[in-house]
Structure formats: C-alpha cells, structure tokens
Amino acid sequence: MPTSPSSPASTPVADATDDHVRIFDTTLRDGEQAPGFSMNRAQKLRLAHVLGELGVDVMEAGFPQASPDDFSAVQAIAREVRNSTICGLARCQIGDIETTARAIEPAASGRIHVFISTSPLHREHKLRMDKSQVLEATARCVERARQLCDDVEFSAEDALRTEPEFLAEVFGVALDAGATTLNAPDTVGYVTPDEIRQMFTYLREHVRGAERAIFSAHCHDDLGLAVANSLAAIGAGARQIECTINGIGERAGNASLEEVVMALKVRPALYGTDTRIDTRKLYPASRLLSQLTGQSVPRNKAIVGANAFAHESGIHQHGMLRHRGTYEIMQPADVGLTQTKLVLGKHSGRAALRQRLAELGQTPDEAAMDGIFARFKALADKKREIFDADLEALALGRDPDAAGPWHITHLHAASHLGGSASASVKLTHEDGHEVSEAAIGDGPVDAVLRAVERATGEALALTDFNIRAVSEGGDAQGQATVDVEHAGRRWRGQGFSTDIVEAAALAALQVANRIARHQGDAPTSTPAPSNPAKPAAAHA
Template identity: 70%
Template sequence: MNAENTTTDSEADVAERRVLVFDTTLRDGEQSPGFSMSRAQKLRMAHALEELGVDVIEAGFPIASDGDFESVRAIATEVRHARICGLARAQVNDIETAARALQPAAHARIHIFLATSPLHREHKLGMSKQQVVDTAASAIRRACELCDDVEFSAEDAIRTEPDYLAEVFSAAIQAGARTLNTPDTVGYTTPAEMYERIAYLRRHVRGVEQVVLSVHCHDDLGMSVANSLAAIAAGAGQAECTLLGIGERAGNASLEEIVMALRTRHDLYRARTGIRTERLQPTARLLANLVGATIPRNKAIVGENAFAHESGIHQHGVLKHRATYEIMRPEDVGCARSSLVLGKHSGRHALRDRLKTLGYTLDEAAFEDVFARFKALCDRKKEVHDGDLEALAVGRDPEAAGPWTLEHLHAASHLGGSASASVRLLHEDGRRVSEAAIGDGPVDAVLRSVARAVGCDLALHEFSIRALGEGGDAQGQATLSARHENRNLTGRGVSTDIVEAAALAVLEIVNRIEHSTQRVATALAANH
C-alpha cells in the first residue's frame, strides 16, 4: 500500500475541522494560588476573553461561594456572544445553583463533573461502578431540564478503565449531555496514550457522533499542550485550556500554545479555531496585570523573548528573511515590533492609538482618567513605555480602591540596622491617621505602620517587584500577599518609588478588608 494514502478513519474525519476553545481561566485558573480575582476583575477578563474569540467561558463554580455565584451571574448578564458555563458537582443543589447563576445568559452551559477512576470510586466517592453511572445520568437529566446545553466531565478519566469510561459516556449521552470531557486531571498521561484514548472512545461510545468530545489536560509532567493536540489529532472537537496555562498545581494546557500550534501546523492538524490570534498577547498581558503576575520572558507565544533574537547568526537570518528563525509572525499574536515611547508632549490621539494597539479600548470617562494620570506620570518620568501605559489602563480594582488613601509616606533604612517608616492616611469620611513603625526593611516597616494606622493585623508572606519600563526612572509594580484572619489577600501598587509602590499595595489589601467588613455588617443589619 502506498504510504502516502495510509490514512486512518479518525485522521480522515478531522480534516478541516473547527475546534472549540473552552477557556477556564476564570474557574480552574483563578482558583490556583496567586491568581485569584475580584468580581470586577473577572468581569473585565470575561469581556477580554469574548473579544479574543473563545467559544465557551467557564465563569466559575457557583455553589463554591456567594462571590463565585455573583461573578458568574454578572458575567452571564454582560457577556452576550460567548457561551457562559458554570461548574457543578453531580448533585441537585449544585446544578440548580448553577442554573440560577446562569439564568441571565444569552448562551448558557452547565458543566457537571463526577469522578470515574477506581482510585476515586473507592477512596473519594465510596461508590460502585453502577452507582457512578446512575448518579451521572440522574444529574445530567436534571441539568437538561434547566439548560439546553449540558457538558459532562469524567474526573480522572485517563486513569479510568477504557471500557468503563465508554459505558459512563454512553449513559451520559442517553441522559442528554451534548459535550463529553476526558480530563487528564492529574497530568499523568502521554500524547500517545491520549491519542489512543480518544480514538477508543470514538469507536466504543454509543451515540458519540451526536456529541462533542472534549479534553482537559493538566501540566504536572509538562505535557498538557502536547496531550491536548494529540486528542485533537484523534478527533476531539473541544480543548479546555487557560491563558498562560494557569491552574491547579503545575497549571492547565496553555490556550495560546494550543491555538498557535493548530494555526502554525495546519498542514498536520487540519483544524482551526475561532480565536482572533492578534488579541493573544494583549489579553495575556491584561491577565498578568490584573493579578500582578509576571509572564516569563521565555514563555512561548506571548513572552518578551518569544520574538527576540540576540545571536548574530539569527539576527542576520531574520533580517534576510524572517521565516529563517520565526515560524509565526509577531503581528499574528498581537506582538508589536517596537515599543513606542510617549512623553509629556504626546497628546490624546497618540495615547489613545497606542492603548488600542496594546489591546485597551476605553470609554471616554475612563480614557480621560488615564490621560490625566499619564500626564502626571510624564512629570515624573522622561519617557513612558508600553508597560507604564498598561499599568495606567488596567487601573485599580474597584474593590481595592478607597476608603483609605495615602497622603504622606517617609521611609528610611540603615545598613546593619532596622528600617523605619511613617505614614499619614486619609479616610473617605474625613479622618486622618498618622502612625510610624520599625521593621526588618522599609517594606516591612511600611506594612507595619499602615496596619497600625488602620488597626488590623497583617502577616506579610510574599513580596515581589518588577520594572514596567526601562531606565533608572522606570515604574515598579509591587505585588504583595498578606494573611489576615485566615484569608490570603493580594495587593498591587505602581510607582516610580518602589517603597511607595509597596505602600499602595498594602493599602489595596487594607481596603479589601474594609470593604469585606462593611459587606458583612450590611448583611447582618439586613437580617435583623
């Protein structure tokens, strides 16, 4: 037989397919340490994901908390084109809560999960095989009464017996599920195994031609993207992923890597997505700025070095013909060729144009606020770079703004000795409070003085600073994590003075605590 004509049934079926992108940045990604977001931040991110072109946005786990419920409901209310998904266990209360949260959605999906592997059946669920099948089918039927789009995930599917997984999926289809997800929950499998598992399911699941097969891979062994691509090659029609690959433990499969692999190697996968790839870098940078994270310089697709060439041989080759060392164009992922520098003589048009290039489209009021802060920053810096503009555009999380603001700050440190800091804070009710403290360093002293001024106990456990621009007058972004009453809270501050940036980060945490306290007091008053 001619080798060129040896095509399997599954390979023939996947020719020129449309693969759905299911983004779980706001659910699986957000629940990982260091990436938690407020409702306002989630809503902003959801709008960005819709502009990116994702098909499904998993907005959260509504039963998990009141905050998660309200975030899912807010996203369902405002995002009108992408399908909004809420996660639920195979329990009636979970499903009904998800349905209530999704009620305003133009396009809703309830995503039910139930473990199927021997380990989970025995040690977590205490269920027999038949009990798992019956529970899954019953939950799906209830969800179908409330929503016309139901997805079922077999948690730990990869470590589930293949014939039993096919049995569970067959029952799920009969109960009404429209999407069947095969998660590699603990990042255990390999690309070859994933290909074989999806191919097996396509052959043995009754009614599989009626549904979309999905895959959800974790990166514990560093193979989540490769496993997702193997599943697509075998016929999966949906990939579940997150921006920057954030998620539990080592993270999820990276959205931008899957999308660009399918685009760059279209000759191999013969599959396309609906992602507007020129929005990849701006959307990834928005996520990083919202949560105060740093994108690794060598991160594929969206990292600072992704299209940088230092080797003389590489530079020479790229200048002659960019395809010598670039397999994709920077413009295709939203990477600008140059970092435009603005200054105090730049006007509104130049600023608006650059913000749009960076992926920020602001309404008039928001733009005027950014322009005023841009001019103020120009008085402190000679040049304003893209990183500075992004920090201005992201702004402050509304839940971390006010009621306390910083009026005065003085900090000093002494070689071989302790550091000291004094602050004066202004409350929105007109109160002014001044305090001073000594600490192990200026940041610790600032934290102690702010905490003392507002009367709360904070335990600093993580602090990082990164430059947003170039030169000695570059702005620094301080990200600070502290613990208060068994809660981990994160604050972010930006300033040309890193100690001031740290003080602003502390204030964000203090304001989050105050807002939370006010909400609890309001709820208690309403109940009485």
C-alpha cells in the first residue's frame, strides 16, 4: 500500500481528468450484507478473483470493523487480488479507519472509504450531531485516513436528502482533508433522475476544489430507479458508479453493474464515455454469484436473465431470422453468452468439458479439473444432457472450508402420506470410524437433517431452507441451501444432487464440516475493535 503522503491535500492518486467511468463494485460489502446473500471467506475470495478479471476499477471487499471474519476476508482479498483497487469501508471513527488500514495493507492498490451521515433526519435521529460536529468529524477522520492511505473516498450518507449548501460544504472539507473521491449516495432510493442530475450539477459547481475530485454515485433501487439515476449522474459529470452484480444489496438492492455497463456500451453517442469492464465476463460473474448464494437470477432480468436473448413470439422470431437487429440491441456474445453449444453427455470427453467450462468463465487447474471431470461423469450417468447450470454447479467444486471430516456413505429416506417421515444415514469420519443414526421428521428433508445432526453431534437449529432446480427437465439437479444457528453464530451449507433429499443431506453435512473445521482451527489475527459492540449494517 502506498506510504503516507507528506501533505493530506497533495495531488490525488485518482486522476480526475481521466474521463472513463470507474466501476466501484460493492457486491462483497453492500450486496453481501443483504439477507439471503451472505458468503463465507472462501466464497468471497473466489468471487473477488472473478471481479478482478471482470475489470472492476475498485472492489469494496467488506467492512473490516464489523467482525473478525469480515476483517480476515478483506485482508485475504487484498493479499490475493492484484488487478483492482481493494477498498474497505469505515465509519467516521478513528478505530474503524485504523482497522480498515490494517485490513487493506497487503493490497497492491488500497483505498479507505470513510462515511458519515449528513441529512437533517440522520443528524438529528441517528448521529445526534449538529452541522459543526459533522464537519469537525469529517475533517479529523478523513485526515487520519489520508495519513494511512493515499487513496481516500468520502461518502455523505443520505446525501440526496441533505441540504445542497451543507453537502457542498462537507465535501469541500473532505477534499481539503485529503479525500480523492466524493460519493453522494441515494441511500434510501428516494430521488428521480432529474433530481440527481440537478444535485451533481450543483455539487460540481459549488464544491470548493471540485476540479480535483472524482464524483461518485451510489444509488439504491427502492423505486426501481437505481440504474436510471446512476446514468443521470454520469450525464451530470459523475465518473464513478457504485454498483453490484445482479443488483443485489440492502432492501430492493443497488444499481445493477451489468445494466449500467451495457447502457454505456450500447449508447456511446448519448453518454460520450465508457467503462473498462470486459463485458464478455458479465454473464459468468452473474452465474457464479447466483451459485454461491443459492439465489436465482429472475428470468426477465436485463442483460443476464435467461430470457434476455430468448424469443418466443412468432413475430419476434420472424424478425430475428431476417435480421438480429430487429429485436436485439446487443449480441449475446457481448455479455459472455455463446451462441453455439456443445451438447455434453456421458460420452463427452475431458477436452469438450474443459472448453465449455472456459466459455462459462471457469478455468480450473489440473487438480481441480480431475474432481470436476469425475463428478461430471457421475452426473452424466444420471442425466441425458448436462446443461450450463449443471456445469457451473460442478465447477463450484468442494469448498475448502467445508471439506471433511465427515462423508456420507449411506442415505435412506421414506415418507408416508398422513404420517411422519424417517431417514437413516451412515457417516464416515476421516479418522476411519463410522456413525449410523436414524431420525423422524415432518418430511424426508427434515428427517435427514435431524439424522445428520445426531450423527455429527452438532446441534443445528434450522433458520432457512431453500431448494431450487439448477437446470431444466425432470432429471435436473437440485441445489439445497440451509442456514442454521449454532453456538450463537449463523452457518450456511449447500448441496447439489438430482435427488433433493440427498442435496439437503449434503448441505447439512457441509454445515457440520464447517463447524468442525472452525473448532479445530487455531485463532487467526483479528482487529482490536475500538467499540466492542458489532457495528450495525453499513451505509448504502
């Protein structure tokens, strides 16, 4: 990470004269903190590598002060991902800022993102601070951040409901203290494109030293306007957009990265600027996020939904056969969808499998490929045709955090109309001993979860359970996702199988293995929080 500058107000690292739109991806922070989208460290790291390959300029890897797990995830990403600026979020508190600096220290390029609320509503009810106190805290904390990192972003939480004159004053103070990027978030997704355009125009005209700053927009989708508002901000001079893959995030989500990027690519004459994103990797990134979180992408989702390039209407099909431009404004290949597919089945070889995985953005090494190919052959014996989604599930591989010590060697489940269900399992431990247990439940899935619980000796309080078809047809794989409480902590497991009961058992076993692995690991280095209470969900 760059050393401390001699003066907080020295020339910013970011070049405000560079006119391309910087993509600030917050999938791993704002997106991941939304209910249903949490990821463990290994999953975050895997997605971070994909985001780096996608070409995001800045990757907000997490909120290091939130928990030891968040700190270690940000630190691991900073250590391994070298082709994006790695950013950590910090409240306008010295302890947060110093913790974030330690987390991003290994990064080739690091950024500290400091935020404080500025709207009258937040000042009165959340902070209980007046304007002068907000200005003082901004100056003090941004200056400290700049002492620790050359690249500092300042966000005014709830900026779009802040008095314009005061917002301009706060931003001027942040710039003088050493901020290089100024972010005006629409934290509650309240404004319209006309309003956000007017606000950014005003800020660029009235912020003292605005020519030294890169202005950023962070828009939420509560009124379905996040992408429209982001584009309006670009039209008014914003040159950083904060967004997420698939638009995930708090409440209704954030601006969708793929939609913002493709709008600029498809309409270059309108916006006169572009991003540095490799758009051919948008679809694979979207699919990986869906697989990691177990959350499906809506079929009608723009750019990456299953129907985005599908045409069923006879009128549309007729036009497409004559000329693709009649009903398509972009090519499927532009976002990473191939038009010619190899049909894979039990007779397909390793070379065909590797080629198709590469088309999906998956490039496993030889050791990982051995496991994927073995699982592919086993699946092909159960299915007539292997779909892309099946391959993506196979390529997720074995999560190292969930490897061992338990393995299922036998599973039987039965249910009876009007009666209870039963299940029996035999598990083998890596030390060689076997455990057999049986249980009854409200259904076969509940029974098998109880049997796994008894066999592993881990109390698993189920809080959420989801099952979805990974691909098409009656022989489709099912993806089971379970969330459980254990020892005051939430754990998540996933399992894949053409048998949904087996998928549920594998998901439960993954949780038990995570717990066992966690209990056996030595403690890792963690931040020393300035406030022992865990911070509330960070700003958006």
